[in-house]
Amino acid sequence: MPWRAGSCTMPMTAPNPPEAWPQTLHEHRRTTGSRIRLLFIFPHHSNRTTRRLIVRSTRNRNGYNGFENASSQILIASLGEGQARRETGCAPLSSIRSSIGGFEPEVKKDFYKVSVWSCLVACLALGPLPAHAAAPVYTILTVAGNATKGYSGDGGPASQAAFSNPCKVAVDGSANIFVSDQINSRIRQVSAGNVNTVAGNGTAGYSGDGKTPSQASISQPCGLAIDSSGSVYFSQTDSTNSAVRKAPSNGNMSTVAGTSLGAGFSGDGAAATKAQVNAPVALALDAAGNLYVADTLNHRIRMVGKDGNINTVAGNGFAQFSGEGGVATQASLNSPQGIAVDAKGNLYIADTLNQRIRMVSGGVITTIAGNGTAGFSGDNGLAVKAQLNYPKDVAVDAAGNLYIADSYNFRIRMVTPDGAITTIAGRSASGYAGDGGLATNARLNFPQGVAVGPNGTIYIADTQNNVIRLLTPLTDGSGFPPPTSNPPLITSVVSASACGAFSSAAPGSWIEIRGTNLATTARAWTGSDFQGNLAPTSLEGTRVTIAGQSAVVLYISPNQVNAQVPVTVSPGTQQVSVTSGNLPGAAYSLTINAAQPGLCQGVQIAGTPYLAAVVSNTATYILPANASIPGVTSRPARAGEVITFFGNGFGAVTPGASQGQIVSQLNQLTTPLQIFFGQAQATVQYQGLAPGFLGLYQFNVVVPNIPDSDAVPVTFALGNFAGAPTLYTAVRGQ
Known part of the structure; x- marks a missing residue:
């Protein structure tokens, strides 16, 4: 969610290390629903005055309009700016302040008197946000692929097999997993943990109609859809062999859309097998058996009806953005690469190069996620105001939750039916890490496919990691994992990662405690946790002691707690311990020095770490002249x-x-x-x-x-x- 003052916007970002200072805004919002933050750029110095800030409540049904109501929270930051962190792989100044102890007293009245310093010249406010249900917390695990690009493993455990650029993933009603193994020119199935090829002989081409699917040559398969009989529909995406084909569970291969003429556009209103398509990247089936095709380089969504005829249902063929709120066939799409259909027949489109998710309902097209600017922002706000970065796929569950493969953000994001967006898997930078832990701590590598499985599970085609990964909810949607009977275990303690990440600390330092079973929830402090100006020493039953003294606790999660070393702790080797509920953990030794100073980093540009700095009395960041960060002055x-x-x-x-x-x-x-x-x-x-x-x-x-x-x-x-x-x-x- 950007911070705004007039036309000024600032993205919220944060550093790469796991859960670095509270990881996501949804930890803040779980208890409040809406909030306001005020930014004060400090004065030249000195004379103390009292100013009155008027905080009035205005709201409209679409979200951001004016300031907050009395249930909101306010962040007071005299002599400085206060903003929340957001993890995207860099940490502009906006990430630093509330990540290291910004005060958030609750607004109890419509008028709030604030004691501030003179010459406060900037005030940024985030408009109100409707209250949202907490998104589930997921764990992540690799279920197919050994993370080595190649081809191997058929007939054996899927986790030991090699895949090459898995493009999309689909799941049938029996939890069988289907993967379009693109570079290997195969469709592969994972059943009961083992993997086998169900279509394609490994030779790229277009042959084999009328033969068993395993004898056919297929080329650059990507889109996948599974019907109720177990037949697999897949798309071929190269320019010579663009087509949609069907591999029955018992039967011979056939083409359902496309011709031997290769890529092109033709055939609407007639048999799909006489039509041309152009790099059809995604497929979806509706409840009636109609097949939807993301005809990517034709910039259209087309439907093959049960009668075998093909027609355009969205897109006019022009690669641009237009038509919002109008007839879908008159609107412009730009290289759509993902589609899904819900139980009501609503069509969802990953309009990839338009950086949006769009919905067609009753023939009318509207944007439901993405503001059209590539980037990352907006978690725990309205999805239509968020930034996406080349969304490559979309899936929808029975409850109407939407899942987005936000590919260039290395994340899977979820949009709830009330229009709120949050990250459920992945972090700010690409990589392959995190199996067995919380999905939001894991690293993905340009995911291109996402699918809904049984019991709330989500499957990811983690394309550049050459694996399929499984998200399993820890909760029923309450947002928190179940209690654990295991005591907390500290594995490391470092000072604030944005400001040095030293292995020792100083009295008054902010530290990151990492380990397991540290808490049963994931949230940061809120105004209600304070007693006057006194910060909390316990959140949801998680407490920290250092040298036997209670530490202030800013943020908790099962794998990380952010706390402040008490200012009264003496230098020397001191013991840090975490207690979760009634379960005390073993102590961890931490060296305390009289000082352990570090300046706080902002963005990293071409490998160079830049200081988090602003021009005094402005909201202007100090960066090279050629720096280009969306929304940042x-x-x-x-x-x-x-x-x-x-x-x-x-x-x-x-x-x-x-x-x-x-x-x-x-x-x-x-x-x-x-x-x-x-x-x-x-x-x-x-x-x-x-x-x-x-x-x-x-x-x-x-x-x-x-x-x-x-x-x-x-x-x-x-x-x-x-x-x-x-x-x-x-x-x-x-």
């Missing part, structure tokens, strides 16, 4: 201007911080701090805790006069401590 810093950035673990301040209390004064560092841009030392105007937050350090710094560069190393020295790692910023001109 950015530019290089200029010599002589003041910019602001943030850190974790910088140690003692004066006056001293109060344990667990939101900062309400200027608590400045007691240890001398030097900040360098390259070899040039910068003037530091403010160095201390960020008021309105807990444990977050803020630095207002004058940019020195240095040569222009898009990669200026920013380093620091805190007393005798030389800071690491090195981050970069961009400086051009004055």
Whole structure:
């Protein structure tokens, strides 16, 4: 969900490590339904004043319109900005603040008086969101493929077999899995854990009609659909052999759409076997037995009726976006690559290059997910306002939940019938990891297929990993996994991953505790968890102690807890323990230093990690001139201007911080701090805790006069401590 002020938008992003600072906004929203966040860019300095912010409630049926109602939450961030994290593989400034202790008191009235500092010049608000049911939590497991590209394994365990670019996946009523093994020119079936070829002889081509399916040559199979008799419909997508074919469970191969003339467009209103199609990437069957074809490079959806005739049901053949709210056959699609049909006959289209999911109901087409801009944003908000990134497939279950293979976001996303979207599998970067754990911690690699299985299961064609993966719900839809009888087990503790991820910490540092059975729920703190300005030390029965002292708890999940080292903990080797419910876990040793400082990273561009920084008194990010992040206003810093950035673990301040209390004064560092841009030392105007937050350090710094560069190393020295790692910023001109 972007943060907005007029035309200004900022995506919410976060770093790559698992569940880094609360992982998704749905943990925030599970208890509230709607929320507001206010962004304050801090002043030049000093005189304290009291300002009144008027928060009025406005709402319309489609979601974002105005500010929040009295059930919302508000984030107060004087001398700084406050925003929630979102995990997408980078962490612009918007990710840093609430991920490291932003205060979220509940709005109890329509008018909320806030004590802030002078010169607050920016206020960003996220409009209201209807309350949504929590999405299920899933575990993930590979059920077919050994993650090695190739062909092997027929007749044996599917998990030991090799696949090559599995394009789509389908599941029949008996939970048999069908895979279009694209580069291997085969359709393969997984039954009772074993894999076999059901169509294709492994030689790319177009032959074998009238013969058994295993004798036929097929070419670049992709789309799949299974009818009630067990017959497999699949599409061939190459330009020479574009067609849709049928492999009966008992019978001979046949063509149901397409001709030997190759790819093209012709034949509407007549027999489908005399028509041309062009790279038909996806198929779907409705309850009446009509076959829908995503005729991808014809930019149409076509239907082969039970009478064998073919007709266009959506798309006018022009590769563009048009026709919203009008007749589907007059609308424009752009390379649709996924389709699904629900029990009511509504047709869902992954309009891939338009970055949307569209629905045809009663012949009228509308967008139900995606705002048309490629990217990632919007989880736990309205799906029509979210960004998708080359959605390659779509599936729908009996309850009307929609599942999207958001391919270039490396995620599977779910849209509930009330129009809310969330991620149910995958993270910000591609890879192959996470089996046996929560699906939102796993890595996918350009998934192109998604299918609904029995008992709430979801199957994924994890295409570039060459595997099929299974999502199994941990819940009945309540959003939380069932209680466990196993005690918490800590496997690692690091300081905040956006700000160094050190293996030691300091008093007041934010840390990430990772392991198993750490909690039975997944959520971050909310305003109702606070007692006045005092932050919670327990969430849903999960508690953390460090050196025998209760720690503030910001976020919990079964595999990660984010907590703050109490400011009163002494340096030395200290014991960290987690208790979940009445189950205490074994202690974990953590080294506490007087300081363990790290600056907070923002985006990474071409492998270069950039400092999370803004121009003071603006919402403008500091990035290279050629940086292009959708919705983000950015530019290089200029010599002589003041910019602001943030850190974790910088140690003692004066006056001293109060344990667990939101900062309400200027608590400045007691240890001398030097900040360098390259070899040039910068003037530091403010160095201390960020008021309105807990444990977050803020630095207002004058940019020195240095040569222009898009990669200026920013380093620091805190007393005798030389800071690491090195981050970069961009400086051009004055």
